[in-house]
Amino acid sequence: MSTTLEVRNLRTHFFTRAGVVKAVDGVSFTVGRGQVLGLVGESGSGKTVTGFSIIGLVDPPGRVVEGEILFHGRNLATANEEELRHLRGNRIAMIFQDPMMTLNPVLRVDTQMIETVLAHEKVSREEARQRSRDALGMVGIPSPDERLKSYPHQFSGGMRQRVAIAIALLHRPELIIADEPTTALDVTIQGQILAEVQKLAATTGTSLIWITHDLSVVAGLADEIAVMYAGRIVEGGEVGAVLDAPMHPYTVGLIGSVPSRNRRGEPLRQIPGMTPSLLKLPAGCAFRSRCPRADEACLVEPDLLELRPGRRARCFHPHLEGVGA
Amino acid sequence: MSATTETPLLELRGISRRFEKKLDFAGKIARFLGAPLREEVVHAVDDVTLGIRKGEVVGLVGESGCGKSTLGRVAAGIMPPSNGQVLWRGKDVTKLDGPASREARLRAQMIFQDPYASLNPRMRVEDIVGEAPLVHGMTTRAGFGPYVEEQIRRAGLDPAFKRRYPHQFSGGQRQRIGIARALAVKPEFIVCDEAVAALDVSIQAQILNLFMKLRQELDLTYLFISHDLSVVEHLSDRVVIMYLGRVVEQAPAEEIFARANHPYTVSLLASVPRIEARKRAFTTVKGEIPSPLNPPTGCHFHPRCPHAMPRCSQEVPKLREIAPGHLSACHLNG
Numbered sequence: 313m314s315t316t317l318e319v320r321n322l323r324t325h326f327f328t329r330a331g332v333v334k335a336v337d338g339v340s341f342t343v344g345r346g347q348v349l350g351l352v353g354e355s356g357s358g359k360t361v362t363g364f365s366i367i368g369l370v371d372p373p374g375r376v377v378e379g380e381i382l383f384h385g386r387n388l389a390t391a392n393e394e395e396l397r398h399l400r401g402n403r404i405a406m407i408f409q410d411p412m413m414t415l416n417p418v419l420r421v422d423t424q425m426i427e428t429v430l431a432h433e434k435v436s437r438e439e440a441r442q443r444s445r446d447a448l449g450m451v452g453i454p455s456p457d458e459r460l461k462s463y464p465h466q467f468s469g470g471m472r473q474r475v476a477i478a479i480a481l482l483h484r485p486e487l488i489i490a491d492e493p494t495t496a497l498d499v500t501i502q503g504q505i506l507a508e509v510q511k512l513a514a515t516t517g518t519s520l521i522w523i524t525h526d527l528s529v530v531a532g533l534a535d536e537i538a539v540m541y542a543g544r545i546v547e548g549g550e551v552g553a554v555l556d557a558p559m560h561p562y563t564v565g566l567i568g569s570v571p572s573r574n575r576r577g578e579p580l581r582q583i584p585g586m587t588p589s590l591l592k593l594p595a596g597c598a599f600r601s602r603c604p605r606a607d608e609a610c611l612v613e614p615d616l617l618e619l620r621p622g623r624r625a626r627c628f629h630p631h632l633e634g635v636g637a
Numbered sequence: 638m639s640a641t642t643e644t645p646l647l648e649l650r651g652i653s654r655r656f657e658k659k660l661d662f663a664g665k666i667a668r669f670l671g672a673p674l675r676e677e678v679v680h681a682v683d684d685v686t687l688g689i690r691k692g693e694v695v696g697l698v699g700e701s702g703c704g705k706s707t708l709g710r711v712a713a714g715i716m717p718p719s720n721g722q723v724l725w726r727g728k729d730v731t732k733l734d735g736p737a738s739r740e741a742r743l744r745a746q747m748i749f750q751d752p753y754a755s756l757n758p759r760m761r762v763e764d765i766v767g768e769a770p771l772v773h774g775m776t777t778r779a780g781f782g783p784y785v786e787e788q789i790r791r792a793g794l795d796p797a798f799k800r801r802y803p804h805q806f807s808g809g810q811r812q813r814i815g816i817a818r819a820l821a822v823k824p825e826f827i828v829c830d831e832a833v834a835a836l837d838v839s840i841q842a843q844i845l846n847l848f849m850k851l852r853q854e855l856d857l858t859y860l861f862i863s864h865d866l867s868v869v870e871h872l873s874d875r876v877v878i879m880y881l882g883r884v885v886e887q888a889p890a891e892e893i894f895a896r897a898n899h900p901y902t903v904s905l906l907a908s909v910p911r912i913e914a915r916k917r918a919f920t921t922v923k924g925e926i927p928s929p930l931n932p933p934t935g936c937h938f939h940p941r942c943p944h945a946m947p948r949c950s951q952e953v954p955k956l957r958e959i960a961p962g963h964l965s966a967c968h969l970n971g
Binding site for chain 2: 355468469470471499501502503504506525526527531532551555565566568569570571573574577580581582583587
């Protein structure tokens with residue numbers, strides 16, 4: 313399988329008045345062609361900033377301070393704005409949690425979509441309209457011809473997200489970064505969007521980075537999973553293997569606190585404490601203060617190691633029982 | 638279960654709540670000149686009857702616009718219904734006035750979804766929690782400090798934080814402040830409106846555990862409103878499913894997750910992503926949630942229902958008992 317994206321030791325820091333916030337601190341992963349990577353973490357874990365760094369959307373005071381973002385071998389971390397502009401929306405697309413971040417509220421959908429097509433390709437307006445129409449049809453919007461003439465506010469939340477996805481698909485990108493795209497949607501609508509996305513990834517060979525806090529969504533959608541905590545990947549591997557037998561205590565805790573993993577009415581297994589402030593991270597393992605397995609060894613930051621074939625974890629005391637060799 | 642003669646703690650009888658959008662002056666002129674404008678009426682809640690017994694946790698589930706929050710507000714007594722009665726231990730609370738009405742309001746409290754919007758940013762935690770008990774004479778100026786500390790501690794926060802402002806807390810801690818505030822007036826009944834929806838999974842588990850602990854300690858009754866079926870499944874004794882203002886199904890929790898009857902409930906359960914699921918094709922319900930401004934005729938679900946018959950678009954199905962304690966509103970049940 314060819315590699316679409318390889319991120320190596322990415323560090324994105326925010327230089328604020330209160331201090332340096334290491335939002336992303338040494339993240340590495342690869343995404344193969346047609347593969348879905350689920351990037352999972354809680355608020356402040358750096359999952360969104362990772363996505364923004366790849367597509368070059370980190371604003372000051374934030375900056376990618378180190379690392380390589382290899383898109384088909386080309387390093388995006390050092391690419392200039394002009395180069396990124398050619399890639400963005402063309403070969404790499406992004407879908408945001410709030411579709412109104414993508415859509416301009418005062419322009420009709422057709423204007424916005426045709427503009428997007430013409431920004432990267434020299435085609436006639438009529439052809440661009442045709443492409444837009446097809447894209448809307450592909451994401452399951454009924455009567456796309458009429459809907460092209462609507463304004464964003466005339467769509468429901470789920471339909472708006474479909475339009476945003478359709479725009480992302482216009483140039484058949486090789487990589488889509490989706491940042492919590494279904495979090496604000498109702499379950500039945502979320503199911504529809506997930507089904508569409510899954511179909512698209514399978515048929516077009518598009519690679520997908522699906523950023524979410526919801527393990528259940530990733531369970532059904534992703535091939536690979538990477539769990540982030542305080543700016544670092546703490547565990548990674550094939551989605552089934554990780555969810556069935558997590559190795560890092562944080563992943564264990566996270567999966568344990570999902571209500572369906574507990575007996576009804578029994579207290580939920582919970583992770584004590586809360587995510588530490590990125591401004592004053594404790595030395596060593598960032599999860600140390602909440603971890604039941606922590607000891608003196610954890611005062612030193614552990615490395616992300618391949619503990620079993622295809623299974624990486626950043627922990628000195630991983631759960632290895634029940635993990636296949 | 639439904640045949641118990643015991644009076645429910647709270648009973649909602651035939652509750653409807655309409656929101657009307659009146660035409661403004663320009664709109665009236667435009668209509669006068671022939672523009673096709675009319676006053677819009679949303680039936681947020683449409684003839685809902687529901688009893689909640691003492692000590693019970695009732696989960697209220699539905700998607701956006703189904704009226705679950707409106708029903709919760711009516712149950713908590715912070716919004717009057719357009720029609721219907723709210724009975725507290727058999728007495729109509731909408732007809733009470735004076736001290737009796739005030740007492741009735743204190744017995745039901747609400748915890749809101751957004752821990753950022755539901756706390757006054759200019760008030761210290763001790764005042765947020767302690768203001769209502771002081772006004773209602775549950776504590777005195779002299780006993781204020783210890784009383785507030787007790788409330789804050791019970792919600793799992795360090796009482797040393799009581800002089801702080803809400804912005805100094807994280808989302809989970811703020812939700813604990815909201816819980817302390819609700820419990821400070823010694824209610825018997827709590828309406829939780831999406832109380833854990835805005836929280837991270839690990840924090841959500843902490844708050845859910847707190848709810849369950851408080852239920853035991855204080856003998857509380859909950860109406861737990863959520864769109865998250867896994868949360869509701871975990872917590873509730875009984876589950877009520879709403880769709881576009883109406884209750885479509887209600888049953889004990891195990892029953893509804895094992896033997897869902899209404900096609901909407903079935904498709905809702907099928908749409909929920911589960912962590913046990915592996916790479917698989919997501920099943921979908923066709924169509925969108927219709928606008929509550931202009932709901933479909935007959936059974937509201939018929940345009941999306943895989944089993945719809947001609948009758949479904951003409952006649953509103955009645956909520957009928959199909960098994961002990963299990964009610965469903967579907968024409969398929971004959």
